[in-house]
Amino acid sequence: MNLPVPHDVLSAVAAIAGTTDIKAFSDVLASTIMPSPNVRPEQITAFLMVAKEYKLNPITKEIYAFPAKGGGVQPIVSIDGWLKIINSHPDFDGMEFRDTLDDSGALRAVTCRIYRKDRTHPVEMTEYMDECKRNTDPWRQWPNRMLRHKATIQAARYAFGFSGIADPDEAERTADAPRPAVAEVLASDEQIAELRDLLSRTGKEEGKMLAFVGAARMEDMAAKKADEIIATLRKHAPAAEPPAPVQPEAETAPEGGYEPGEDIPL
Numbered sequence: 001m002n003l004p005v006p007h008d009v010l011s012a013v014a015a016i017a018g019t020t021d022i023k024a025f026s027d028v029l030a031s032t033i034m035p036s037p038n039v040r041p042e043q044i045t046a047f048l049m050v051a052k053e054y055k056l057n058p059i060t061k062e063i064y065a066f067p068a069k070g071g072g073v074q075p076i077v078s079i080d081g082w083l084k085i086i087n088s089h090p091d092f093d094g095m096e097f098r099d100t101l102d103d104s105g106a107l108r109a110v111t112c113r114i115y116r117k118d119r120t121h122p123v124e125m126t127e128y129m130d131e132c133k134r135n136t137d138p139w140r141q142w143p144n145r146m147l148r149h150k151a152t153i154q155a156a157r158y159a160f161g162f163s164g165i166a167d168p169d170e171a172e173r174t175a176d177a178p179r180p181a182v183a184e185v186l187a188s189d190e191q192i193a194e195l196r197d198l199l200s201r202t203g204k205e206e207g208k209m210l211a212f213v214g215a216a217r218m219e220d221m222a223a224k225k226a227d228e229i230i231a232t233l234r235k236h237a238p239a240a241e242p243p244a245p246v247q248p249e250a251e252t253a254p255e256g257g258y259e260p261g262e263d264i265p266l
Helices: 007-016 022-033 041-054 077-088 137-141 141-162 170-175 191-200 206-212 223-236
Strands: 063-065 073-077 092-101 108-115 123-128
Touching: 007 041, 022 063, 022 092, 041 063, 041 073, 073 077, 073 170, 077 092, 077 141, 092 141, 108 141, 123 141, 137 141, 191 206, 191 223, 206 223
Parallel strands: none
Antiparallel strands: 063 073, 092 108, 108 123
């Protein structure tokens, strides 16, 4: 299967995975990495561009595609991927951890301190168990390890400015959270013009159509809804009358009473 993405992006990520066989690499990505067959080409491209930017291997799950709420995918970087981009950063100069325990001896917080070669002071971030722990299998089985991962990732963001990537725990939190309403794209001038033409040809009333779609006027109609109405009206609209043929101008007899077909007097 040929993925519908730019060849240079695909070949760059294939090189990260250690192969020059672009077709085989595409087949593996399509069958094992992408979680849904309904992923749009631009989403695949965005996923591969993130892998290329951070030099992450999707085959070894340093980065993988997480099903996004509402369809599509979100690029997710595993802890192995995060550690790879931290350790490969040219200014990385080591990191330290400090655990904070509560009165019962249970882990309360983890602090990650990252050192950069080009800075005098380290970057330090603390993550707290009561803020991060979730009722999921990883958090129930390995809460201390999970909290250390969270502190590592947050410190790396502050130290190196990594952006556009998330860890698996963040992706799951985002998927579970309610999404704000997304503004719809409104109908274009071309859609409105075609709607009015189709309404005229089918004898339908504009007011009833607007009431059906819940819009006060044509300009307030969503583009998606306009496409649906246009498709329906096209099925019932009579064919547009072809333009009347242009009649050739009648020939005018020349002065002197000459008629076509007569001999021209010399």
